[in-house]
Amino acid sequence: MRKLYGDFCALNGVSLAVRAGEFVSIIGPNGAGKTTLINVLTGHLPPTAGSIRFNGRDIAGIGPVRLARLGLARSFQLVSIFPALTALEVVEVAVVSRLRRGRRWFASLARDREVERGAVEILELFRLADRRATPARNLAQGDKKLLDVASTFALHPELILLDEPTSGVSTRDKTGIMEILVAAAKRVGIKAIVQVEHDMDIVFGYSDRIVALQEGRVLADAAPAVIRADEAVVAAVVGRPPAVRGD
Amino acid sequence: MTDVVNIALSGVFHAAILFLVAAGLQVIFGVQRIFNLACGSFYALGAYVGVSAVRWALDAGLPPPYFVLPLIVAGIGVAAIGPVVERLLRFVYDRDETFQLLLTFAVVLMLEDVTKLVWGTSPFSTGGLYLVYGSVSVLGATVPVYNLVVIGAGIVVALLIGWMLARTRFGRIVRATAENREMSEAVGVNMRRVYTQVFTLGTGLGTLGGALVIPSTAAMSEMGIDLIVEAFAVVVIGGLGSMRGAVAGALAVGLLRALAIATYPELEMLLIYLIVIAVLLWRPRGLFGEAPA
Amino acid sequence: MRQRLVLGLVIALALLYPLVASPYYATHMLRFFAYAIVVLGLNLLFGYTGLLSFGHSLFLAVGAYTAAVLTSQLGIRSMEVVLLAAALASAAVAVPVGALCVRYVRIYFAMLTLAFAMLFYSFLLKFYHLTGGDEGMRVVRPALLFVDFDGVPKTTFLSHHYYYYSAAVLLVLAVVMWRVVGSPFGLCLRAIRDNPEKAAALAVSVTRYRWAAFVVSAVYAGIGGALLAPTTGQVDPGLAYWTHSGNLVFMTLLGGFTHFVGPVVGAFVFIHLQDQVMSLLPYWRLVFGAILAAVVIFVPGGLMSLCSIRPRALRGRAPRTAA
Numbered sequence: 001m002r003k004l005y006g007d008f009c010a011l012n013g014v015s016l017a018v019r020a021g022e023f024v025s026i027i028g029p030n031g032a033g034k035t036t037l038i039n040v041l042t043g044h045l046p047p048t049a050g051s052i053r054f055n056g057r058d059i060a061g062i063g064p065v066r067l068a069r070l071g072l073a074r075s076f077q078l079v080s081i082f083p084a085l086t087a088l089e090v091v092e093v094a095v096v097s098r099l100r101r102g103r104r105w106f107a108s109l110a111r112d113r114e115v116e117r118g119a120v121e122i123l124e125l126f127r128l129a130d131r132r133a134t135p136a137r138n139l140a141q142g143d144k145k146l147l148d149v150a151s152t153f154a155l156h157p158e159l160i161l162l163d164e165p166t167s168g169v170s171t172r173d174k175t176g177i178m179e180i181l182v183a184a185a186k187r188v189g190i191k192a193i194v195q196v197e198h199d200m201d202i203v204f205g206y207s208d209r210i211v212a213l214q215e216g217r218v219l220a221d222a223a224p225a226v227i228r229a230d231e232a233v234v235a236a237v238v239g240r241p242p243a244v245r246g247d
Numbered sequence: 248m249t250d251v252v253n254i255a256l257s258g259v260f261h262a263a264i265l266f267l268v269a270a271g272l273q274v275i276f277g278v279q280r281i282f283n284l285a286c287g288s289f290y291a292l293g294a295y296v297g298v299s300a301v302r303w304a305l306d307a308g309l310p311p312p313y314f315v316l317p318l319i320v321a322g323i324g325v326a327a328i329g330p331v332v333e334r335l336l337r338f339v340y341d342r343d344e345t346f347q348l349l350l351t352f353a354v355v356l357m358l359e360d361v362t363k364l365v366w367g368t369s370p371f372s373t374g375g376l377y378l379v380y381g382s383v384s385v386l387g388a389t390v391p392v393y394n395l396v397v398i399g400a401g402i403v404v405a406l407l408i409g410w411m412l413a414r415t416r417f418g419r420i421v422r423a424t425a426e427n428r429e430m431s432e433a434v435g436v437n438m439r440r441v442y443t444q445v446f447t448l449g450t451g452l453g454t455l456g457g458a459l460v461i462p463s464t465a466a467m468s469e470m471g472i473d474l475i476v477e478a479f480a481v482v483v484i485g486g487l488g489s490m491r492g493a494v495a496g497a498l499a500v501g502l503l504r505a506l507a508i509a510t511y512p513e514l515e516m517l518l519i520y521l522i523v524i525a526v527l528l529w530r531p532r533g534l535f536g537e538a539p540a
Numbered sequence: 541m542r543q544r545l546v547l548g549l550v551i552a553l554a555l556l557y558p559l560v561a562s563p564y565y566a567t568h569m570l571r572f573f574a575y576a577i578v579v580l581g582l583n584l585l586f587g588y589t590g591l592l593s594f595g596h597s598l599f600l601a602v603g604a605y606t607a608a609v610l611t612s613q614l615g616i617r618s619m620e621v622v623l624l625a626a627a628l629a630s631a632a633v634a635v636p637v638g639a640l641c642v643r644y645v646r647i648y649f650a651m652l653t654l655a656f657a658m659l660f661y662s663f664l665l666k667f668y669h670l671t672g673g674d675e676g677m678r679v680v681r682p683a684l685l686f687v688d689f690d691g692v693p694k695t696t697f698l699s700h701h702y703y704y705y706s707a708a709v710l711l712v713l714a715v716v717m718w719r720v721v722g723s724p725f726g727l728c729l730r731a732i733r734d735n736p737e738k739a740a741a742l743a744v745s746v747t748r749y750r751w752a753a754f755v756v757s758a759v760y761a762g763i764g765g766a767l768l769a770p771t772t773g774q775v776d777p778g779l780a781y782w783t784h785s786g787n788l789v790f791m792t793l794l795g796g797f798t799h800f801v802g803p804v805v806g807a808f809v810f811i812h813l814q815d816q817v818m819s820l821l822p823y824w825r826l827v828f829g830a831i832l833a834a835v836v837i838f839v840p841g842g843l844m845s846l847c848s849i850r851p852r853a854l855r856g857r858a859p860r861t862a863a
Contacts, residue, residue: 065740065745076737084730093742094742096727101724104725105724105752107724339837348647350832360823360825480655483651520655527640
């Protein structure tokens with residue numbers, strides 16, 4: 001698809017396919033169009049030309065609410081939580097949404113075991129269960145990020161789009177977080193993960209496929225080993241050859 | 248034809264006053280992002296002080312034709328209350344705009360009673376004084392010269408503001424701050440002083456408007472809280488934060504009101520509110536404003 | 541547990557009050573009961589959903605005028621029917637008004653609701669053939685629970701029969717509101733208040749929930765208005781004026797919008813303090829304006845935040861203080 005902002009072409013003929021079971025990383029220098037791509041993919045922006053389909057359904061510009069209902073969820077680059085709610089409540093919002101209980105205006109939330117269990121399960125997967133009663137704004141920055149992603153997982157989406165899931169996290173903790181994410185995805189039944197990432201170690205360590213963007217175009221779309229061997233991509237996107245790691 | 252001219256002139260007269268108050272509202276909102284509910288109260292204050300000043304001056308021997316002098320001096324002088332109120336607002340600049348709005352409401356409450364306390368509740372006016380300038384015939388309709396003076400004053404103020412914003416250093420700072428507060432601060436603009444100056448300017452425009460309207464009506468106890476809704480209509484139609492919007496909105500509201508009064512008096516304010524709602528429905532940013540949050 | 545005891549004590553005191561206090565003070569509580577209902581509704585929208593309405597006087601007036609029209613024009617005197625009608629009328633107005641208003645936030649929402657309230661005010665004032673204009677409309681004493689108390693003298697009716705009736709209505713509506721804010725719906729509202737974009741990302745239809753909260757809060761305001769009408773026996777356009785809305789917000793803030801009972805406390809303090817001040821000098825607005833300024837600047841969490849009671853169920857949007 002293409003996306004134009006006035007005269008400026010942010011996405012110029014980007015084609016992308018994600019299948020169930022895949023972990024796809026989107027990489028590229030700043031200004032390559034990654035954010036625009038995410039916004040178009042998640043229904044925030046309609047493309048100027050082309051189409052976006054999810055499970056066969058056209059999702060161009062349908063907006064985050066309807067998209068989440070269809071099974072495509074997204075986490076944000078900047079930590080986005082509900083500051084005054086407790087960690088448990090933050091996740092419960094997603095569970096309530098998933099179970100379509102938002103309409104229940106007279107039932108007691110505190111006594112809803114199913115919602116609580118669903119939320120606690122997610123909190124445990126993300127190692128946040130012991131802080132369930134802490135107001136979200138009081139959590140450490142890294143925990144806030146985890147909570148943000150956890151609440152997205154609590155929707156049990158089919159496909160999840162993570163916008164820089166390890167940004168703002170110290171290098172030491174990045175792998176830990178990725179392990180949690182991947183394990184949680186398996187437990188929750190998420191079929192595919194798409195992430196935008198800058199950290200090449202993470203990208204090469206976890207991806208089934210890497211899509212490299214540059215100036216609104218797809219430079220390469222292949223398995224990590226192929227990307228690593230492609231010097232043009234490496235130079236353009238990474239700037240230096242990546243360390244050789246086992247997949 | 249006479250009727251049309253009458254309506255047009257009375258509409259433009261009202262528009263001139265509305266413009267002054269709305270311009271005050273706009274400049275404060277544009278720079279400080281505060282919707283000053285007390286702008287109507289400042290208008291009322293200007294009116295009351297204006298009447299007092301004129302009466303005092305006349306008692307002291309001032310010849311009647313010079314009454315506009317104490318009037319304008321009073322109108323502008325009362326703006327001294329601006330820095331006082333701004334000092335209060337300073338406490339809540341970093342808070343949610345709800346609190347800023349409520350603080351201006353607190354000022355409304357206080358000023359309502361202050362005017363009652365000082366001037367009582369019965370209408371307070373300069374009587375037929377403004378007719379000392381006589382009336383003139385415009386296209387068949389008779390209009391007091393004073394009204395034309397006010398319309399002229401409105402135009403002059405509009406032009407002055409436009410010049411100030413475009414040509415003076417202060418105006419540049421105002422425009423820069425309105426567009427990007429952090430950036431302005433980063434390049435060394437003294438925010439505190441700018442805010443005080445802008446708020447005082449906004450207040451002064453309102454109090455001047457109140458003073459100028461006085462000769463043709465009376466200062467009355469509800470005039471402040473009545474006016475805020477018209478001022479709000481002006482800035483919605485014209486667009487929040489825009490000076491040109493203040494002119495356009497004021498003309499729209501002034502003329503509509505004059506038209507309604509002449510044809511269906513019951514619909515007077517109803518029509519205005521309906522237009523406000525229609526504008527918000529169909530073009531929320533008004534004629535010249537920025538897109539609403 | 542302690543909170544339940546306090547609540548029980550308060551209710552017991554309220555029930556005993558007419559037996560010990562003078563009729564004047566007991567009648568005064570009637571205004572408190574009515575306004576408490578209104579601000580409970582207002583706070584659902586403000587404290588829980590994050591939308592500040594400066595136009596809730598609209599729904600209060602709708603409720604009050606419904607009571608007037610029913611009792612004095614249509615001869616319907618059953619208070620239950622009046623309350624139901626007021627609720628329906630407020631809902632009927634709130635559905636279209638809310639649909640329009642919730643598309644905007646913050647200042648625009650506040651100003652838009654203010655405009656609607658003033659629209660109704662102008663209508664009430666100008667169309668005097670229908671509404672009685674400036675003089676308003678009479679409210680005939682209603683029958684409570686289908687019992688006619690016409691034989692009872694007015695002060696006794698108000699300070700006893702109507703007192704307990706109003707208190708009961710407040711209690712019922714308070715319990716309902718408590719359930720609402722503690723429900724999954726209430727959770728979604730708080731999420732929307734805290735971060736609308738995130739709420740949307742979690743598949744919560746922000747506009748639709750705001751609209752629902754708007755309608756519920758309007759119904760509460762309407763019922764409160766209808767309950768208020770018989771206490772004075774007269775309704776007038778001033779009920780819809782925007783400064784009346786401002787007072788409602790004042791009460792909510794005074795008590796504390798981050799606590800469930802905060803607005804109720806605020807209404808209580810406001811009404812009784814207003815009465816005290818007015819008996820000393822006619823310039824209550826000056827005093828109250830200063831109080832509001834002080835609350836906004838120094839105690840934004842309201843009176844409840846001064847007691848060291850930690851907010852339960854609702855941890856409100858605290859004002860961002862200077863870093």
